[in-house]
Amino acid sequence: MSEATKHAAELLPGLVEDIEVQGHIIDSLILPKILDCICAHGATFHIQELSIGRQRDDPSRALVQVRASTPEQLQHVLAEVAHHGAVPVVACDCRFETADADGVFPEGFYSTTNQRTEIRMNGRWIPVSGQGMDCGITIDASRGAARCVVMDEVKSGDPIAVGHGGVRVFPEERPRETHPFGFMGSKVSTEKPKGAAIRQIARELAYHRATGGRTAVVAGPAVVHTGSGEFLCELIRRGYVDLLLAGNALATHDIEQSMFGTSLGVYLARGAPAEHGHEHHLRAINRIRRAGGIRRAVEDGVLTSGIMAECIRRSVDFLLAGSIRDDGPLPDVVTDVMQAKRLMREKLRDVTLCLMMATTLHAVAVANLLPAWVKVVCVDINPSTAIKLADRGSFQTISLVTDVAPFLRALVEELSSTNDLSRPAEEMTDASVRADSRQPGTHRWT
Amino acid sequence: MDMNEQNGRPRILMCPPAFFGIEYEINPWMDRRRSNDHERAIEQWTTLKTLLESLGATICCLDPVPGLPDMVFTANAALIFRNQAILARFCHRQRQGEEQHFRDWFERHGFELLELPRDCFFEGAGDALFGGGTLFAGYRIRSIVSGHRRIAERLGCRVLSLELVDPHFYHLDTCFCPLNERAAVFYPPAFDSYARRALSATIEDLIPVSDAEARRFACNAVVLSKTVITNEGCPALHRELRSRGFRTCETPLSEFLKAGGSAKCLTLRLDGEDAAAWRSDRIASAPSCDESQQSSTGADSNVISTRVC
Numbered sequence: 153m154s155e156a157t158k159h160a161a162e163l164l165p166g167l168v169e170d171i172e173v174q175g176h177i178i179d180s181l182i183l184p185k186i187l188d189c190i191c192a193h194g195a196t197f198h199i200q201e202l203s204i205g206r207q208r209d210d211p212s213r214a215l216v217q218v219r220a221s222t223p224e225q226l227q228h229v230l231a232e233v234a235h236h237g238a239v240p241v242v243a244c245d246c247r248f249e250t251a252d253a254d255g256v257f258p259e260g261f262y263s264t265t266n267q268r269t270e271i272r273m274n275g276r277w278i279p280v281s282g283q284g285m286d287c288g289i290t291i292d293a294s295r296g297a298a299r300c301v302v303m304d305e306v307k308s309g310d311p312i313a314v315g316h317g318g319v320r321v322f323p324e325e326r327p328r329e330t331h332p333f334g335f336m337g338s339k340v341s342t343e344k345p346k347g348a349a350i351r352q353i354a355r356e357l358a359y360h361r362a363t364g365g366r367t368a369v370v371a372g373p374a375v376v377h378t379g380s381g382e383f384l385c386e387l388i389r390r391g392y393v394d395l396l397l398a399g400n401a402l403a404t405h406d407i408e409q410s411m412f413g414t415s416l417g418v419y420l421a422r423g424a425p426a427e428h429g430h431e432h433h434l435r436a437i438n439r440i441r442r443a444g445g446i447r448r449a450v451e452d453g454v455l456t457s458g459i460m461a462e463c464i465r466r467s468v469d470f471l472l473a474g475s476i477r478d479d480g481p482l483p484d485v486v487t488d489v490m491q492a493k494r495l496m497r498e499k500l501r502d503v504t505l506c507l508m509m510a511t512t513l514h515a516v517a518v519a520n521l522l523p524a525w526v527k528v529v530c531v532d533i534n535p536s537t538a539i540k541l542a543d544r545g546s547f548q549t550i551s552l553v554t555d556v557a558p559f560l561r562a563l564v565e566e567l568s569s570t571n572d573l574s575r576p577a578e579e580m581t582d583a584s585v586r587a588d589s590r591q592p593g594t595h596r597w598t
Numbered sequence: 599m600d601m602n603e604q605n606g607r608p609r610i611l612m613c614p615p616a617f618f619g620i621e622y623e624i625n626p627w628m629d630r631r632r633s634n635d636h637e638r639a640i641e642q643w644t645t646l647k648t649l650l651e652s653l654g655a656t657i658c659c660l661d662p663v664p665g666l667p668d669m670v671f672t673a674n675a676a677l678i679f680r681n682q683a684i685l686a687r688f689c690h691r692q693r694q695g696e697e698q699h700f701r702d703w704f705e706r707h708g709f710e711l712l713e714l715p716r717d718c719f720f721e722g723a724g725d726a727l728f729g730g731g732t733l734f735a736g737y738r739i740r741s742i743v744s745g746h747r748r749i750a751e752r753l754g755c756r757v758l759s760l761e762l763v764d765p766h767f768y769h770l771d772t773c774f775c776p777l778n779e780r781a782a783v784f785y786p787p788a789f790d791s792y793a794r795r796a797l798s799a800t801i802e803d804l805i806p807v808s809d810a811e812a813r814r815f816a817c818n819a820v821v822l823s824k825t826v827i828t829n830e831g832c833p834a835l836h837r838e839l840r841s842r843g844f845r846t847c848e849t850p851l852s853e854f855l856k857a858g859g860s861a862k863c864l865t866l867r868l869d870g871e872d873a874a875a876w877r878s879d880r881i882a883s884a885p886s887c888d889e890s891q892q893s894s895t896g897a898d899s900n901v902i903s904t905r906v907c
């Protein structure tokens with residue numbers, strides 16, 4: 153298991169139980185005793201709720217989440233704190249109903265968020281895998297495993313969680329430390345300094361590369377139009393990119409640029425339109441189609457440079473998802489949107505960092521598939537895109553409003569000049585976070 | 599003495615030791631090989647009763663029951679709050695037979711009964727003592743802490759739960775005795791560190807007792823206004839108390855120490871302990887003790903070696 157994956161695993165809810173203690177727990181020091189007891193047994197706690205009586209005779213109440221490393225440790229802690237009146241919060245098992253048709257959930261199905269989720273089965277909490285928002289939850293009873301299932305993949309007869317009983321969600325926490333970049337704590341703005349944030353992002357990229365994490369890049373064609381394709385190529389060559397998610401346009405204009413020196417018919421070197429340049433991208437598509445695809449074109453020497461060529465040479469996985477606006481499209485484009493969505497979900501499974509640049513629709517599509525704990529960097533010149541992605545109910549998102557070209561140039565420079573990149577960056581934070589971390593983010597971006 | 603103020607004398611429930619004996623071992627003091635002297639036990643109990651009466655208390659006697667030797671320790675019968683009796687739920691099956699007899703007595707005498715769930719162990723005034731407006735409640739050995747919350751909800755008072763850590767001092771009244779609203783006697787090693795801190799933060803004048811006197815059950819004292827009654831052999835505590843203006847009495851209770859009890863364990867204050875703040879506004883119609891219910895033990899009222907200092 154890579155360090156980054158391990159890091160993610162440590163954050164999983166795992167062995168967690170909520171306990172409640174009531175009474176005059178402050179004056180009698182019962183609450184501090186319970187908290188000390190939890191720590192003394194090697195477990196950790198998080199006070200979720202604490203209400204203190206207003207008058208001396210009023211009781212107080214604390215809801216405390218206990219996290220342990222092993223089942224034995226958890227049971228030991230629970231048994232010990234029970235002596236002091238702390239009892240697990242009464243919970244029921246998750247209820248399931250059978251799907252009565254393919255692609256249809258039972259009425260009252262539990263609709264997931266992008267937050268870590270557990271369900272209770274036979275008195276035990278088990279994690280839900282493949283977390284994503286707007287899914288259902290199904291189980292494999294024989295393995296005692298639960299996973300998210302999307303609507304169109306549900307099969308008649310599948311057990312599907314219904315209601316909210318026996319389901320618990322773990323919202324991502326706001327970093328306790330003051331974020332070193334104060335500007336991250338406010339609304340996305342075009343009037344914020346970018347240097348420190350880019351340095352931060354460089355550290356994140358380096359950390360995930362160094363520790364075996366998996367970084368996905370979601371890029372729009374503006375990366376090529378603005379002449380910054382070469383910077384993305386550099387990131388790929390240096391091993392900072394593990395997965396590229398894009399549409400027909402990015403690949404098409406990248407290949408056009410490689411073959412004709414233009415993007416959308418404009419010479420990138422001079423910024424001047426080429427004669428009949430508007431045909432270039434069609435001719436590029438046509439050559440790739442004739443070659444039998446991007447890989448064959450690279451292997452046959454038809455395509456020799458650019459983002460897609462670097463992906464082929466560096467064995468960087470990519471997925472091009474199509475749309476009805478596409479010219480061609482390139483043979484590599486997946487034109488069945490449901491198939492493309494399934495593939496995206498599959499490829500995003502182990503991603504630990506996602507860099508979204510100069511794309512609205514693709515960024516939204518990918519973000520909808522990501523669990524809340526994956527760090528996301530969104531760079532777009534359109535503030536509404538940045539805000540939309542920043543408002544994903546997570547403290548794990550950085551949004552920058554900027555032209556992608558200076559961003560990528562500065563990022564590559566930072567990666568070249570930063571010495572110690574082996575440590576993780578300070579906690580990234582959402583540019584427009586909400587104060588209440590207990591409310592899971594379930595926004596769907598459209 | 600102000601025994602007769604507020605419409606009455608102190609009323610105390612006792613149970614003659616007719617069937618008292620060491621028949622089982624449920625605390626470290628009990629040893630069936632070291633049986634008690636029955637006659638001496640009756641003498642000691644009678645002496646205590648006479649002493650309390652001489653100090654103005656009315657003693658209500660509960661009929662002893664064969665096979666329930668610890669029924670003599672009436673402090674464990676219930677916690678009294680005004681006209682309410684929160685009945686004991688004994689931890690050990692050997693004492694659970696007492697519950698019905700205590701229940702009947704309180705019911706017959708007009709108390710409003712409060713019963714905790716079957717598995718919510720709570721050993722009455724043995725583990726719950728008022729000091730001012732606070733109910734100090736021991737747990738972990740005989741009573742469980744979850745009962746404290748129920749009691750707090752019912753009585754609407756602050757309950758400080760105190761963890762007991764020494765099996766020799768298995769009830770709160772073996773290691774803690776409120777004297778009035780601001781002072782109490784206690785034996786620190788019987789409590790865990792959190793309980794000691796909570797007591798220090800709550801009680802203005804905490805008087806510690808030595809190991810030796812704690813083992814003489816110095817804390818298991820009966821307080822009647824400004825008079826404190828203990829077993830023999832607690833001179834240091836008595837000096838401390840006298841320096842604070844209390845009168846002290848000692849009376850021999852060695853036979854009961856063999857079962858892990860002393861003066862306080864043998865009594866239950868039916869009109870509320872003097873240290874309880876609620877006594878100051880107690881209702882005049884608090885249940886009274888019908889003299890006709892007092893039973894005869896066959897013991898007389900000889901006073902032996904009782905000293906009032």
